[in-house]
Every structure is written in structure tokens, then in C-alpha cells.
Amino acid sequence: MTASNYFDEMWGTEEQLRAPYRSVHDWITSEDPARLRAKQREAEELFRLTGITFNVYGKAEAEERLIPFDIIPRVISGTEWSRLSRGIEQRVRAINAFLHDIYHKQEIVKAGRIPQEMISKNAAYLPHMIGVTPPGGVYTHIVGIDLVRTGPGEFYVLEDNARTPSGVSYMLENRETMLQMFPDLFSQNRVLPVQNYPVDLRRSLAACCPDRTSDKPVVAVLTPGIYNSAYFEHAFLADQMGVELVEGHDLRVMDGRVAMRTTKGYKPIDVLYRRVDDDFLDPLNFNPESALGVPGIMDVYRAGGITIANAPGTGIADDKAIYSYMPEIVEFYTGERPILQNVQTWRCSEPEALSYVLDNLEELVVKEVHGSGGYGMLIGPAASKKELAAFRRKLKARPGNYIAQPTLSLSTVPIFSRAGLSPRHVDLRPFVLVSPGKVQVTPGGLTRVALKKGSLVVNSSQGGGTKDTWVLED
Amino acid sequence: MLGKTANGLFWMSRYLERAENTARLIETGQRIALTRLGTDDEEWASVLRSAGVLKGFEASGQALTKDAALNWMLRARENSSSILTCIESARQNARLVRTAITGEVWEAINATYMTNQQLLSRKVSERDLPAVLRQIRQNTALVRGMIHGTMMRNEMYDFLRIGTFLERADNTARILDVKYYVLLPSVDAVGSSIDNVQWESILRSVSARGGFRMEYGAGAGPQEIAHFLILDKRMPRSLAFCVSKLKDNLRYLNATAPRPSEAQKKIDQLERRYLLHDVSAIFDFGLHEYIQDVLRGLSGISRQIEIDNRFYE
Numbered sequence: 001m002t003a004s005n006y007f008d009e010m011w012g013t014e015e016q017l018r019a020p021y022r023s024v025h026d027w028i029t030s031e032d033p034a035r036l037r038a039k040q041r042e043a044e045e046l047f048r049l050t051g052i053t054f055n056v057y058g059k060a061e062a063e064e065r066l067i068p069f070d071i072i073p074r075v076i077s078g079t080e081w082s083r084l085s086r087g088i089e090q091r092v093r094a095i096n097a098f099l100h101d102i103y104h105k106q107e108i109v110k111a112g113r114i115p116q117e118m119i120s121k122n123a124a125y126l127p128h129m130i131g132v133t134p135p136g137g138v139y140t141h142i143v144g145i146d147l148v149r150t151g152p153g154e155f156y157v158l159e160d161n162a163r164t165p166s167g168v169s170y171m172l173e174n175r176e177t178m179l180q181m182f183p184d185l186f187s188q189n190r191v192l193p194v195q196n197y198p199v200d201l202r203r204s205l206a207a208c209c210p211d212r213t214s215d216k217p218v219v220a221v222l223t224p225g226i227y228n229s230a231y232f233e234h235a236f237l238a239d240q241m242g243v244e245l246v247e248g249h250d251l252r253v254m255d256g257r258v259a260m261r262t263t264k265g266y267k268p269i270d271v272l273y274r275r276v277d278d279d280f281l282d283p284l285n286f287n288p289e290s291a292l293g294v295p296g297i298m299d300v301y302r303a304g305g306i307t308i309a310n311a312p313g314t315g316i317a318d319d320k321a322i323y324s325y326m327p328e329i330v331e332f333y334t335g336e337r338p339i340l341q342n343v344q345t346w347r348c349s350e351p352e353a354l355s356y357v358l359d360n361l362e363e364l365v366v367k368e369v370h371g372s373g374g375y376g377m378l379i380g381p382a383a384s385k386k387e388l389a390a391f392r393r394k395l396k397a398r399p400g401n402y403i404a405q406p407t408l409s410l411s412t413v414p415i416f417s418r419a420g421l422s423p424r425h426v427d428l429r430p431f432v433l434v435s436p437g438k439v440q441v442t443p444g445g446l447t448r449v450a451l452k453k454g455s456l457v458v459n460s461s462q463g464g465g466t467k468d469t470w471v472l473e474d
Numbered sequence: 475m476l477g478k479t480a481n482g483l484f485w486m487s488r489y490l491e492r493a494e495n496t497a498r499l500i501e502t503g504q505r506i507a508l509t510r511l512g513t514d515d516e517e518w519a520s521v522l523r524s525a526g527v528l529k530g531f532e533a534s535g536q537a538l539t540k541d542a543a544l545n546w547m548l549r550a551r552e553n554s555s556s557i558l559t560c561i562e563s564a565r566q567n568a569r570l571v572r573t574a575i576t577g578e579v580w581e582a583i584n585a586t587y588m589t590n591q592q593l594l595s596r597k598v599s600e601r602d603l604p605a606v607l608r609q610i611r612q613n614t615a616l617v618r619g620m621i622h623g624t625m626m627r628n629e630m631y632d633f634l635r636i637g638t639f640l641e642r643a644d645n646t647a648r649i650l651d652v653k654y655y656v657l658l659p660s661v662d663a664v665g666s667s668i669d670n671v672q673w674e675s676i677l678r679s680v681s682a683r684g685g686f687r688m689e690y691g692a693g694a695g696p697q698e699i700a701h702f703l704i705l706d707k708r709m710p711r712s713l714a715f716c717v718s719k720l721k722d723n724l725r726y727l728n729a730t731a732p733r734p735s736e737a738q739k740k741i742d743q744l745e746r747r748y749l750l751h752d753v754s755a756i757f758d759f760g761l762h763e764y765i766q767d768v769l770r771g772l773s774g775i776s777r778q779i780e781i782d783n784r785f786y787e
Contacts, residue, residue: 050577051569051584226569235572245573249787250478261477263629263727263783 007151007411008423020077020472023189036416043069043177052173055229068465070415074447078474084155085441087339088145090330092432092439095162095317097333099139103129113328126313128285132302134311136208136436141309143432149411156343162317164275167446168431169233172197174468190473192443198240200433200440207435208307209270217270219243224276224292234275253296258306271307278312320369320403321347349400357404361388364404379456381407410456415449425450427458444469477784480633482571487637489564493557494614495645496547497607499525502678509671518543524652527555549594557610561590576624586613632723640776643716649679650703651765657696673699680711701753714749737778744771
């Protein structure tokens with residue numbers, strides 16, 4: 001497999017410079033490579049100084065690492081984006097309607113579009129949420145939709161992140177870094193801004209406050225703490241929104257509210273943007289061992305005393321088996337054809353699909369239904385005989401735990417490497433804010449790039465990097 | 475603001491101040507050792523004691539040499555007050571309160587931390603020592619400057635200031651306590667070179683040689699030095715100065731409350747009892763006993779601030 005088998009977003013498949021990249025291409029060719037290399041180093045120093053790091057799991061002592069940043073922007077034309085953003089909005093509306101439905105009447109099950117056991121036996125289905133409607137009816141306040149591209153007009157949704165999508169701080173800092181290092185680029189190109197995200201996020205969260213809240217809702221961000229892999233992002237967002245960053249031990253339930261311990265006593269919170277998983281949210285209702293949560297918060301929540309963003313129980317929409325039903329879900333709730341395509345998916349729980357997957361394993365990508373972060377997956381074409389055999393055993397032992405997809409020819413975008421421009425595979429995570437009656441898609445999103453030549457794995461935990469993502473005003 | 479945040483700000487500034495004080499104590503110790511008038515080891519023991527780390531050093535079982543003392547104060551991980559661990563703790567607290575400090579303050583602390591990790595990654599040779607210490611003091615000064623220049627004057631700033639002045643008062647009191655015998659009038663060796671060196675070491679430890687000369691003249695002796703370090707409100711490291719700043723900042727914090735906080739009451743009491751006399755009364759009372767009382771008072775105030783402001787649950 002050579003890079004030319006793939007669609008390159010700068011060069012297409014025919015080595016013809018594509019229109020959205022014209023100005024970026026002119027810039028790179030006119031720059032002195034030595035200066036660009038110096039700028040690349042400067043960017044890294046900037047990231048280290050600002051502390052834009054993530055902690056790596058599984059180390060005895062949490063280690064702070066930089067996510068590599070590549071200075072060549074990824075460019076999306078205004079026309080391309082307008083279709084994408086309509087598709088994203090449609091999908092996000094459908095996900096919210098789906099979540100409301102499965103925790104209430106389950107019309108979609110009654111209509112025979114999704115099997116009952118897909119819902120009720122799903123580990124991410126939260127019985128505590130049955131019959132509960134979150135304030136404003138919003139389940140997924142913040143969503144990240146992972147997209148991949150395989151051709152000029154071909155975008156696919158790879159997965160939905162409805163639980164706690166992360167990475168938005170990198171989207172913002174990447175832009176900030178580019179603005180600082182190459183201001184001239186932005187005066188030559190009309191790039192849609194992303195910098196309003198924190199203000200929009202605060203507004204969007206505040207708009208989802210419980211009914212009886214006074215005019216100025218108190219918003220806070222709940223973090224598992226300083227050693228969490230995304231702590232930087234939690235602090236960053238709280239700082240940018242101008243709200244408190246709290247941990248479980250700063251909070252307690254008092255008089256039917258959740259309140260934070262301030263220097264002047266306990267102060268009630270209206271909207272909690274939590275970056276703590278469902279399971280750790282409330283030791284009284286979920287994992288009793290959790291020290292990260294707030295005992296009794298679910299009871300306050302069910303009584304309408306606080307908004308939790310995203311709502312508990314939304315994780316089921318991230319489930320990769322549920323994902324395979326997304327085209328049906330979109331049609332069922334919106335009455336429209338899905339604008340964005342799904343990747344063809346084999347549910348290994350179905351015997352026919354399983355036998356196909358086992359027969360064609362070396363060509364497929366296999367994922368755990370609840371997996372994330374690129375952990376626990378198999379990329380058939382890149383796997384050794386031994387790895388394939390091990391995965392066959394896993395599939396046979398717990399077929400319901402896996403789905404399989406064809407290995408996609410992910411598009412490439414050039415990175416600035418030691419050898420000059422080199423194509424590398426990318427994906428895209430746009431970020432979406434949902435409040436009552438409103439869905440906002442930030443133009444662009446986080447582009448993750450596999451820095452290793454030929455690699456299809458873009459996750460930062462697996463050596464991926466990021467790029468600034470431009471949506472041009474056409 | 476969160477009680478946890480107040481706690482983080484308070485300790486962030488305490489650790490920064492402590493790192494800077496330790497750098498200054500090391501410089502003084504080195505200076506004295508170089509003049510070769512004091513006996514080396516004795517001087518280093520006194521420097522370690524002034525830094526409040528002698529017990530920990532002794533417990534580590536090392537022989538007291540200049541190298542060992544330097545290493546203990548600069549970069550020993552087992553020493554929670556070494557410059558290396560102080561800066562690490564300051565940064566850890568800064569990460570914890572990232573939303574309460576400006577981006578500039580955070581970057582200054584982070585840069586300080588990064589340079590420090592490099593400077594102190596291996597044993598510092600005698601030749602490099604002056605440059606390393608200078609760098610450390612410049613870095614902490616940069617952080618202080620960023621705090622001064624970019625932070626809102628609100629309760630967050632107040633907690634930073636309170637942490638700074640409690641730590642500084644504590645440091646000055648400890649220097650006085652270690653060297654009190656040099657200042658006693660009964661030691662009748664005025665003019666001897668030993669005493670001159672010792673007095674100079676005290677003044678150097680608080681970066682105040684020039685100021686003292688200017689204000690008190692060349693002929694001044696122990697009584698004036700004691701007055702300068704304890705009661706002179708113009709001197710930014712004197713007990714009276716630190717206490718008056720603490721009073722101010724505790725008052726700002728409590729501005730909207732109908733009555734003074736417990737910590738305010740305690741600091742008023744400390745001031746009334748110990749800082750409104752003249753220096754001869756202090757000598758009559760007993761300098762050592764006096765300093766011990768002040769140190770106890772300061773740590774009581776520190777605890778009271780934690781309680782008043784709900785640092786912990």
C-alpha cells in the first residue's frame with residue numbers, strides 16, 4: 001500500500017492541487033524550510049510553557065506529555081463544511097431524541113427498529129434514568145462526532161462521542177498557537193473563528209439550568225483531579241468559561257441541592273459540567289468505592305435540583321453496536337435520510353456476521369463495543385498472525401463485545417516532517433453544543449493525525465498528533 | 475471562591491517564598507564559608523537550622539559537610555523544603571488553582587519549574603552555584619512580578635499575599651532564633667571580626683545589608699540589627715512589616731463581614747503583645763523566648779486561617 005492509494009486532501013488522487021489548499025500551498029513553498037523548522041520547535045516550546053499536556057494512564061507516577069502539533073493546517077472549504085455541519089446537527093438531534101425515547105416509551109423498540117436486548121442488556125444503559133427527563137430535555141450538551149474522509153465528497157462517521165468528548169482545548173490552543181506564530185496567514189485567508197467556543201459553552205450550559213434557577217445560573221466543571229489524563233482540559237475550560245473547577249470532595253448535597261465549599265460557606269450549583277464517568281458520579285447510587293463523585297447527587301438530579309452535563313446514561317449512544325443502528329435512528333426520529341454516512345459495521349453478536357468477520361479478519365478493523373482511545377482494537381491488515389489468532393479467540397469467546405468494520409482508506413493531509421511535506425492519515429472531531437431548541441457546531445474541530453508513516457491510528461494515547469483545522473469562508 | 479482554591483493559592487505562594495529564602499540562606503552560608511572566619515561545619519549547621527531543615531538532614535544519616543548541606547537544601551527529594559521540591563510543590567498547587575491565577579502567572583511558574591528541573595537535575599558544582607542561585611531568585615521574582623502585574627486585587631490575591639508574608643515572617647523569625655546569641659548585648663565582643671561576620675550573615679540572609687547601613691550607619695551593633703529585623707516597618711522582611719501586611723490582607727478578605735475573623739483577632743493580639751514595644755523591652759523579656767513566642771503565634775494564625783476559610787472539609 002502506498003500513499004497514492006489514498007485521497008490526499010491537498011493533492012487529491014491525481015496530484016492536482018485542490019482549491020482549498022491553494023493559499024496554504026503557496027505559503028509553504030515560499031517559506032524557508034529552516035524557518036518553518038524553527039517555528040515547529042517554537043510551537044512545541046509554547047505548548048510546554050502553557051502546560052498543554054496530557055497525563056498518560058498506566059504509569060505509576062502520572063507523567064505529563066505533549067501531544068505533538070503539526071504546523072500545516074488542515075483545510076475544509078465552506079461548501080464541504082456546510083454539508084458536514086448539517087449532517088452533524090441532524091445526527092445530534094437524532095441522538096438526543098433516541099436517548100429520551102429509550103429512557104421513556106421506547107417507541108423505536110416497539111417499532112421493531114432496534115432489538116429490545118440491545119437497549120436493556122446494554123452495560124451503558126442506566127436504569128436510574130428511566131422516566132427521568134433532564135432539565136430542558138437535553139441529554140448530550142456537548143458532543144464530538146468523529147469523522148473520516150475517503151474521497152472528495154465522501155465523509156463517514158466513525159463514532160459518536162456523546163458521553164464526555166475531550167480534545168476541544170487542543171482545537172482552541174492549536175488555533176491560538178497558529179495565530180501567534182503565523183499571523184500573516186490569517187490576514188490572507190478567511191478562516192472561520194473557533195475562539196468563541198468557551199463563551200458559547202458557558203451560555204449553552206447555563207441555558208440548560210433547572211427551571212427554578214434564578215437569572216444567573218451557577219456553572220461548575222467537575223474533574224476527577226490533577227492526575228486525570230485530561231486535567232489540563234478541565235482546568236482550561238473552567239478558566240476560559242470563568243467558572244469554578246471542582247472535585248468530588250469540594251461538593252456535598254445540602255437541602256436538596258448540590259453545593260460547593262467556598263471560603264464563605266457552601267454555595268449551590270445549578271449546572272455541573274462533569275468530566276467524571278457515570279460510574280464514579282455518585283457512590284450512593286453507582287460504584288460505592290468512588291471517591292471522585294458526590295454522594296446523593298443522583299437523587300438531587302432526579303428531583304430536578306441540578307443539571308448534569310452530559311446527562312447520566314448518555315454513554316449508550318457511544319456504544320459501537322448502537323452505532324451500527326444510527327442510520328435507522330436518524331430516520332426514525334427525524335423522518336429524513338441521514339446526511340452523513342455510517343461505516344459498514346458487522347455486529348459480531350449476530351452469528352452470520354461473526355462468521356464473516358472470522359473469515360475475513362485480516363482485512364477488517366475490530367473494535368470493542370465500549371472501547372475508546374484506540375485501546376483494545378485490532379487493525380487486520382497491520383496485525384501479525386499471532387495477534388489475529390488471539391483476536392479470533394476473543395471473538396469466539398465474547399462475540400457480543402465486538403463489532404467489525406472494513407479498513408477504510410482514510411484521507412491524508414501533509415505534515416511538515418524532516419523530509420519536507422509527507423502525507424499522513426487524519427480524522428476529524430467537530431464539537432457540538434446542545435441547549436433547548438439549539439444545536440451549535442463549531443466550524444472545524446480537532447484534526448488528529450497519525451504521525452507514523454502509513455499508520456491509521458490517530459489517538460494521542462497511541463502516538464498521534466494534532467493540527468489546526470480551518471474552515472474557509474467561501 | 476472554593477476553600478480548596480484558597481488553600482492552593484496560600485501554599486503556592488508559601489512554597490515560592492520558601493524556595494527564595496532558602497536560596498538566600500545558601501548564598502549567605504557560602505559567603506561566610508568563603509571568608510573562612512567561621513568554622514565551616516558549624517556555619518552550615520546553622521544555615522540548615524535557619525532553613526528549618528536541620529532535623530531532617532540529621533535523620534538522613536549523612537555527615538555534615540558543605541556538599542551534603544548544599545545538596546540537601548538545593549535538590550534533595552527527601553527534603554520537602556529543598557528548592558527543588560518547593561518549586562515542584564508550588565507548581566503542583568498552581569496546577570490545582572489554574573483557574574484562579576492568570577495565564578501569565580501560570581506560565582511564569584511553569585517556566586520556573588522547567589528551568590529548575592534542568593538546573594537541579596544533577597549535583598551543582600561550587601563553580602556553578604552562584605549562577606544557579608541567581609537564576610532561581612530571578613525566576614521567583616518573575617513569578618512575583620507577574621502576580622503583582624496581572625492578578626486582580628481580590629480574595630485570590632489576598633490569599634497569595636497571606637501565604638507570602640506568613641512564610642516570610644516565619645523565615646525571619648527563624649534566622650533571628652538561630653543567631654539570637656550573636657545579638658545579645660552580654661556578648662561583649664563588639665568590633666571583633668567574628669561578630670562582624672555573624673552580623674553580616676544575618677543581614678545578608680534577609681538581603682538587607684545596604685538598607686541597614688544606610689539607615690543605621692556603620693557603627694550600629696546588635697541592638698539596632700534586632701530592631702531592624704523585628705520592629706522596622708520599612709524593612710520588607712521584618713516581623714513588624716510582615717505582620718502589618720498580614721493584617722491588611724486578612725482585613726480585605728473579611729471586608730464585608732460584620733465583625734473581625736478569628737485570624738484577625740489572633741494577629742491583632744500578636745501585634746499588641748509583641749510588636750508595640752521597643753527593642754530593649756524585648757531584650758529584657760529574653761530574645762530567644764520572645765522569638766519562640768512569635769513563631770508559635772504565627773503557626774496558630776496559619777491554622778486559624780485554614781479554619782476560617784474552609785481550606786479543608
